[in-house]
Amino acid sequence: xxxxxxxxxxxxxxxxLIFLVFAIFWVMFHRGEQGQxxxxxYSSVCGKVPQPYASIFDxxxxxxxxxxxxLAAIFSCGxxxxxxxxxxxxxxxxxxxxxxxxxFMPATWNQYGVDGNNDGIKDVQNIYDASFGAANYLSANIxxxxxxxxxxxxxxxxxxxxxxxYVDQVYKCYQNFLCAAVATGCDDPQSxxxxxxxxxxxxxxxxxxxxxxxxxxxxxxxxxxxxxxVSNDIKASGISYDFRRIGTFKWRGNVNNPSELSLxxxxxxxxxxxxxxxxxxxxxxIPQGIINIFKSHGFRWGGDYQSTKDPMHFEWLGYDCSGxxxxx
Numbered sequence: 001x002x003x004x005x006x007x008x009x010x011x012x013x014x015x016x017l018i019f020l021v022f023a024i025f026w027v028m029f030h031r032g033e034q035g036q037x038x039x040x041x042y043s044s045v046c047g048k049v050p051q052p053y054a055s056i057f058d059x060x061x062x063x064x065x066x067x068x069x070x071l072a073a074i075f076s077c078g079x080x081x082x083x084x085x086x087x088x089x090x091x092x093x094x095x096x097x098x099x100x101x102x103x104f105m106p107a108t109w110n111q112y113g114v115d116g117n118n119d120g121i122k123d124v125q126n127i128y129d130a131s132f133g134a135a136n137y138l139s140a141n142i143x144x145x146x147x148x149x150x151x152x153x154x155x156x157x158x159x160x161x162x163x164x165x166y167v168d169q170v171y172k173c174y175q176n177f178l179c180a181a182v183a184t185g186c187d188d189p190q191s192x193x194x195x196x197x198x199x200x201x202x203x204x205x206x207x208x209x210x211x212x213x214x215x216x217x218x219x220x221x222x223x224x225x226x227x228x229x230v231s232n233d234i235k236a237s238g239i240s241y242d243f244r245r246i247g248t249f250k251w252r253g254n255v256n257n258p259s260e261l262s263l264x265x266x267x268x269x270x271x272x273x274x275x276x277x278x279x280x281x282x283x284x285x286i287p288q289g290i291i292n293i294f295k296s297h298g299f300r301w302g303g304d305y306q307s308t309k310d311p312m313h314f315e316w317l318g319y320d321c322s323g324x325x326x327x328x
Contacts, residue, residue, distance in 0.1 A: 041065045043325055045072050048177055050084050060116060060131040064139035069177035070153060071135055074160060077173035079103045087127045100124040102134040112137040148221050150208075175225050176232065181298030181318025182326045189261040191321035196220050196266040200251035207249055207267050217248045220267030223316040226297045227270065233293045241287055247271040255279055256308045269315040277312035284311035298326075 042061055045054050045068035053072065061068035076082055079102060091100050098105050104113070104124050113122040116132030123129045141156035153174065157167045186192060197203035207218040212231045219227050234241075249267040254260045256279070263269040277284045284291075284303055291301055298318035302310030320326055 041067075043067045043069070043178070045069050045177055049076075052087055053084060056087075056116075056128060056131050057135075060128075060135035063132065064135040066135055066139050066142060067153075067174070067178065069174050070138060070156070071131060072177045073170045073173035074134060074138070074157070075102060075131075078157075078161065078166060078170045082173075089125060089127075091125055100130045101127050102130040104130065104133065108137065109133060112140065148206075150221060150225065172232075175229050178225060178229065181226065181316075183295060183298050183300040183317045185298070185317035185319045185326050186321035187263065187300075187315070187317055188321055189263075189265075192261075192263070192266050192268075195319055195323045196222065196268065200265070203249070203251065203265065203267055212246065212270070213243050215243065215246055217246055217270065218267060219248055219270070223268045223318065226299070226316055226318060229297050230294055230299070233296070234290055237289055237293065239287050239289045241290055243272060245271075245273050245275060247274070256310070263315045268317075269313060271312045272314070274312045279310045279312065280308055281311055282309050286311065 042065050044058050045061070049057065049068075049072045053075070054068075057068045057071040057075070061071055076084060087101075089101065093099050094103060096105070099109070109122075109124045112133050113124060114129060114132035114136050115122050116128035116130075117126065121129070122133075124133070138156045138160070141159040142152045145152040145155040147155070154167055154171055157170045157174075158164075160166075160170075186195070197206060203220065206221050208221045208224050209216050210219045210224050210227050210231070212227060213234055217227075247264070248270050249264060250262070251265045252262050254262040264271075272286060277286060279302075282303075291303070294301060294314045298316055299314040300317050302313030302315070318325055
């Protein structure tokens with residue numbers, strides 16, 4: 001091998017080495033992010049939203065890749081005091097000049113208005129056009145914001161109306177209108193690592209505080225809105241039950257299968273009163289109404305396990321193993 005050939009060989013080897021180093025760093029900085037990106041985007045609206053609004057908002061949300069529940073919350077809770085007025089209007093104009101069912105200011109409508117019913121006119125007073133325009137505006141603000149998906153949602157609400165009370169009010173309704181995920185999703189720990197985090201440290205970075213029936217617990221940010229919805233429904237139901245002992249996140253093995261990680265490791269499981277609902281028991285003191293509320297928001301109950309029962313345990317299974325939200 002002459003000197004020129006040696007230089008070529010060294011150059012090729014150096015290129016391969018640089019490529020491998022780049023690939024390793026890319027994987028290190030991107031592992032566990034799949035669920036973060038797939039968590040956002042379109043999801044249909046629940047039965048709590050009446051027709052024809054449900055269908056109109058669903059079509060607009062799907063086009064602009066946002067949750068239909070956000071449109072419903074902006075419309076009903078943000079702009080119409082929690083009501084569902086006749087979709088034909090008439091729609092009033094505010095003292096500031098905001099117009100139509102979604103109360104657009106003229107300048108904002110000029111920029112984001114859409115011909116939602118394909119009649120060749122962008123009419124701020126038309127529920128279809130206004131819904132598609134609002135979806136367009138909210139989507140633009142979500143995409144231009146930083147942070148978790150929940151943070152982006154709140155920032156988009158704030159952009160719609162610069163008032164914290166408005167954000168709090170609309171976000172609560174948004175959670176209420178979210179479609180309940182179906183509790184038939186992924187429970188494979190290896191797949192869950194790609195969605196929620198592949199180590200204790202990765203999961204811990206994504207835990208958020210949730211007010212669960214008056215107690216603050218840690219839950220993964222992707223599942224937190226559903227636990228909050230459970231809490232809200234329990235409070236609204238009037239069902240009496242003493243939530244004395246609550247356990248959520250803990251990086252550990254599965255009690256019934258120690259060779260696999262528990263779903264508690266991913267911050268998507270909650271145990272309630274382990275002393276009166278012990279693992280292995282077929283009896284529970286948790287009221288059926290509360291169990292049903294958990295199930296309605298995408299949680300699987302351990303009391304329904306085919307093998308060893310675990311009546312204290314609820315786990316959120318709203319994603320399939322590819323990180324896609326499963327809705328009814």
